[in-house]
Amino acid sequence: LINASPFGLHPAMFLPTLKLMCDEEQKGWWVDRAERGEIIGTYVQTELGHGTFLRGLETTATLDLATDEWVIHSPTLTSAKYWPGGLGFSCSHAIVMARLLIPTRSSSSREQKYADYGPQPFLLRLRSSSPPHAPLPGITLGDIGPKMGLNTTDNGFAKFNQVRIPRRHMLMRDARVEKDGTFTKRKGDGGKAAYGTMIWTRNLIVETVAFQLAMAAVIAIRYSVVREQGVGMGPAALLSSSSLQEQEPASRIKEVAIIHYRTQQYRLFTALSHAFALVFASQALDDLYKRHLALSTFPPSNAPTHPRNPLALLPSTHLYTALIKALSTTLSSALTEDLRRCCGGHGYSLLSGLPEIVTSVVPTATLEGENVVMWGQGARGLVKIAKGIREGRFGGERGVEGEMEGCGYLVEGYERGEAVLPRDDVNWGDIGMVVKLFEERASTLIFEAESLVREGEGAAEAWNEHAMALSAAARAHAELFVLRAFVRVVHGQLVLSPETHSTLSTLLSLHALSTLLTPTICPSSPSPSTFLTHSSLRPSHLRSINATISQLLKELVPEAVRLTDGWEFSDAMLRSALGCADGDVYERMWAWTGQVGLNGAGVVGALGDGVAENPVRARL
Amino acid sequence: LINASPFGLHPAMFLPTLKLMCDEEQKGWWVDRAERGEIIGTYVQTELGHGTFLRGLETTATLDLATDEWVIHSPTLTSAKYWPGGLGFSCSHAIVMARLLIPTRSSSSREQKYADYGPQPFLLRLRSSSPPHAPLPGITLGDIGPKMGLNTTDNGFAKFNQVRIPRRHMLMRDARVEKDGTFTKRKGDGGKAAYGTMIWTRNLIVETVAFQLAMAAVIAIRYSVVREQGVGMGPAALLSSSSLQEQEPASRIKEVAIIHYRTQQYRLFTALSHAFALVFASQALDDLYKRHLALSTFPPSNAPTHPRNPLALLPSTHLYTALIKALSTTLSSALTEDLRRCCGGHGYSLLSGLPEIVTSVVPTATLEGENVVMWGQGARGLVKIAKGIREGRFGGERGVEGEMEGCGYLVEGYERGEAVLPRDDVNWGDIGMVVKLFEERASTLIFEAESLVREGEGAAEAWNEHAMALSAAARAHAELFVLRAFVRVVHGQLVLSPETHSTLSTLLSLHALSTLLTPTICPSSPSPSTFLTHSSLRPSHLRSINATISQLLKELVPEAVRLTDGWEFSDAMLRSALGCADGDVYERMWAWTGQVGLNGAGVVGALGDGVAENPVRARL
Ligand SMILES: Cc1cc2nc3c(=O)[nH]c(=O)nc-3n(C[C@H](O)[C@H](O)[C@H](O)COP(=O)(O)OP(=O)(O)OC[C@H]3O[C@@H](n4cnc5c(N)ncnc54)[C@H](O)[C@@H]3O)c2cc1C
């Protein structure tokens, strides 16, 4: 969504950044014009040689005291801006991140020295306002070329050669630079409010990939109801293909719809359960972010009724945004690709709509916070809490929950004596117990991670050495957050119809139990199921889990079509010959194939004949 | 490779099928001409509505007794051929799979009845031999349209409207049809020799994806040596970005090459170790296939010295081809995509060469035997052996190994008393013990699977119900095969230089231990590490495994560049701006970007200036 249109960055990043990072006067200049679309902007941070590590950026913005201007410059090849969406051709403006340099007056040496205040945002006009809207002098713009997907967007590059803009074109909500070069930072939040755009964009990504996963699941489930293939997997199904049978030429062996294969069911419905889970998690994130905004923009001065730190929710917002961004994009990448394979050969055709979903989901694991780095950041926040608990630092009024939402369970985990699961006779339908099991695992991993980095000599080395244990801990906490969000919807205050409640409960159990069995695969973590190693789950429990899962899948099959229709995706949204609501898969594949440009008119005309059979949509 | 060129199917499937499925006279007619390229062919099996399940094909070949011809016909929409490579425009001929129908003379009813002998191969001319090489009458051909990748091949469709070919254009090595309609099958092999092409093609796929994985690993490792990003993961690395520093504008914080991150090392080097493992496994497969060919084509009549069944190796060849095809394509799909992500944003650019590798590897999980179905077939073979062992059926001279190569360990596994691993103090460098552990797991899983389907009522239902346990068992055996192939190279008769031996040993250990921790992820199997549940591996062992892996990774880092050069891929083969041997990543990215068509000449000209820094390849 964000990345699929050259103008996607405008609402997703440009406008929010203006709103969050301009001071009041600047908002007056630009926000309205941007909202009316008079200026179309993008967000320009990444460079050819630098991305993840913001402080590594090389583009400079040097204050010229004489003219009261910034000089924006790309000093090296690696400092060329590279990747921003819409930068190639589509945008008139950009917010450019550049290192703020101010000449130091006290310098006595011959060479001019500069104070480096690190990356700051600047608003730049890129192109002339009159046709043909050529790049302004000193600015070289272009398209970075073909990509794995999202080729409808002109991700671009930019090189700046001493480009001058007024001093007040630095966005100055959080830091100000005066005419005389004085640099001041806004008090109170230590620049942390700058996370605003990032949090907003990451939450948007979570929501987007959750729905893309749902779309892929809808397509694959619908196709699996129609597609017939084979007669089972057992040895009986393996009769030699040339056994003599006397029959009509047109009559065929009766095959089964692939949705009846257990493997297919597991793949389809766990993916669907994750789509629901991620949508609910995204809503929970959004709620957290809104509470944070409400708290932080409430003027603290006139608020005796409001004794809390206005930024009290920032650590939580920051933690969960990073964690759920990483979890949702990892899961959606793996699952949309698997759903594509669930459609066999046809899933490889663009006519299925699935390759486009996959290739637009996979880069989200990289952009806006590379996932490995996100897990690391999440782990850092959690280890800090664990350390505080071990050292007894959260005894006060606010407690652990006040420090970091959703972490109260760690206190219990730290003190826990007995195992959550009984040795046998587990009732896997007891979702409360399953949540406890997720808590048990997460807290065991988090305290272990905390002790690993504590034991290690030299902080940085220990963090690197145990990066995989750390990210496993972060992931466990992320999965707990998602599970809780799902539980809150199913068992919360929302009034659901009995059928919806029952189907969602089934999906909730499937989501939880499949996560128990195959914890999120994250390449940076070689851990096998951390439930087996870090909770009271034992190999002996697996049989009953598998039996429960079988039962859940059986319950879901008759609901399959209803579950896909429930998302209310229009055919136009899915753009899939396999996934339309009417189930006319083969007619549509054939008709769309006929429209392929390579095939001349003669071919298209000939496609009509021979269509003898109208495959009826298989009924479950 | 096979699928990247419109003519790829010709050597990969058309020619081998001719060689394997023609009788001697037919070989004389066609093989030479095909080898000289006078006829260019493809292999046409899949239909719009049918793929995996061969017996479901609908295209018919009906014998016309009056004219001694076959009538090839597509009776329905779903019977249109769909997918074959090169079918759209490039090929003159095709081997078409169609159901062989012979009118039955004894029929007394008014309607003509037919005997259906199932799918058989027919050689068809598709296009006129004179320009413009139009499709012959009755044949509609075209391109199926855009795909996720491999768009340089015209995967096509074909519809046949009563197309007539001579009777002798059925490939008749395994089955013959006489002028009077008599159908006879070649004695002895029950049509099993027809697996020939399939085995050949699957082995080719294994080899191809193994090298594609190696190419992706080479690109990502080289890039990781050059790319610098950040200063570590620990809390110390997280200083606010705006801390005041007085410095030269051009000087930057010293960043670290990303290969120094433990997570990155793990991802890069385990992927590389899998590439080696799969290449060795592919050689072992090839060796097995050659022994099978030698055995089966040796005329049994004049061979008293040769008492064995000429098809004695067919079950083994068939089993391992299916298993290793599934394992290698599953692994390569997941790992090439992860290697792509190891290159951050640039890995998403086609200039990196990685998206093309990924999108050409992923369909191999589907084509030539859909992987879920391959695991099922593998499991079937293994369960049969396990059943035989349980019933004491392999006591004879040939023994279990004679029945199925590499399965002898199952006897020991069936009888095993004590655990392979000691409770503690494991020496993970003892590769013999690790192999035993793989055997322990595989045999436990296989016998469990055998008992599950035995207990189940109604064979087909039980096989479906326990499909996931079955495929986990198959996977375990496949991983054992691969590990053994790797061990044979490192510790076998081949004389290796001391350095090569030492580096390969390190990679072998990494391959084995990382497989212990994260057993191949297969969507159809929700099992967590089956080592934890089905071998003597205990959670308490994990710490020492992780420590050993850390040590192995440390040893590999200084070898990184040598390891990539060792594959001897030329820059032209890799076609990657990130992965060239000289490490000039940014210059090449920038130069290639300048050549992007969208960017006019003006832009290209301007790219030259401002290039101030020549980033030196980071040294390890
Ligand atoms: C489709 C797309 C759209 C984009 N749109 C924009 C845009 O509009 N504006 C913009 O400014 N940018 C944009 N980008 C760029 C994007 O934000 C960056 O690519 C992303 O932030 C990743 O940074 P990188 O490329 O530097 O990766 P790198 O950081 O170089 O990652 C390479 C490897 O190093 C590893 N690594 C890096 N740091 C660490 C660490 N500390 N510890 C362990 N491992 C580490 C990573 O895990 C990864 O495996 C876009 C990118 C894409 C693909």
Ligand SMILES: Cc1cc2nc3c(=O)[nH]c(=O)nc-3n(C[C@H](O)[C@H](O)[C@H](O)COP(=O)(O)OP(=O)(O)OC[C@H]3O[C@@H](n4cnc5c(N)ncnc54)[C@H](O)[C@@H]3O)c2cc1C
């Ligand atoms: C790039 C490419 C090139 C190709 N080239 C050729 C070619 O040259 N010639 C040619 O003839 N064909 C070709 N094909 C077609 C290819 O061989 C088929 O797509 C492949 O065999 C899979 O069959 P299918 O599409 O019918 O998948 P399906 O069998 O319909 O698979 C759909 C889903 O059903 C599941 N399923 C199917 N059967 C079972 C079962 N028994 N138990 C459990 N689950 C099951 C699968 O796991 C999958 O999830 C090509 C395909 C591609 C993508």
